[in-house]
Each structure stands twice: as C-alpha cells, then as structure tokens.
Amino acid sequence: MGGDPDRDRPQSNSAVFTGRMTGQWVADGLPATGLLLQVGEVPRQDRNYLFAIWFTYLDGRPIWIASNKDISINTSEVTLDMAYYEGGKLFNRPREFSGSDINGQILGTMTVRVINCNEIEVETDFTTSGLGSSSLTMNRLIRIAGYDCDGTQAVR
8 A cells, every 4th residue: 555645745856865765775786785775754853864784795795884874854965984793693592692792893984865766876985994985876676665756756
C-alpha cells in the first residue's frame, strides 16, 4: 500500500536529502558492494539526520564503513567522516557483547551529493589512511515501500 499524498508531502521540491532518499544504492562495476542511506527527521526540531553505511571489502574481507550526521532541511550535499569498525561479538550472545570490544578508526571522508531521487554522486577521500580516493555515480537499488520519488526524480 502506498503513502497518502495529502499527508506525506515532500519536504522540498528540489533535489535534497529527504526521507525519500532512504534506500540502497549501487554503482556499476562494484559487485556485492553498496551504500545504505537512511534519512530521518529529528522530531520537533528543524533538522534531519543522515546515516550511511558502505558494505564493501578490505584486504579481501567483508567490512562496513559507517557515519552519521545531523543535517539541515533542504541540504543537497553532505560530507561525513567515515569510520571502519572491528571487534565485538555476534549479537546473539549478549552477555559476551561489550561496547569496549568495538574499535572505530576514521578512514577519511565521503561527500554525497543529490543529483535526483534516483541518482547520487559519491566522492570518497581515504588518502590519509592510504586507501586512495574515488568518485562514483550511484543509482538507487531499492527504496522504502510505498514512497515514490517526488518531483525531483530523473527523467528517463
């Protein structure tokens, strides 16, 4: 079932981060790798919240690189400090899981720019960690069910 257009109005008529940008994003040539974005509103405050997770590989091992940041409404570009996390235990053993077992290391920055609700541009700069930099155009793989793009969608 879809959203109610009378109650689910977009925050903006231009290409900016809104909840409609939440979803999974992929880039051509990067198999089994992707970016998960979650954009939410902070209740009773004039700001949104962006959470980003890269599912990727480092030295042949699957890893995730993550960050989050409060952003202003109508933001179309955001730069995040991306951190690599390791340690910890599998969540199904709660008594063995401790936050002190988790180590985070900032690898560098990621800048995400909204092109339209189906495309984003992502620039990473991990040169301080010796991991280089890249620039990618990413396409939406999935979106939140029932919430179609607004007037900022790509014309194809």
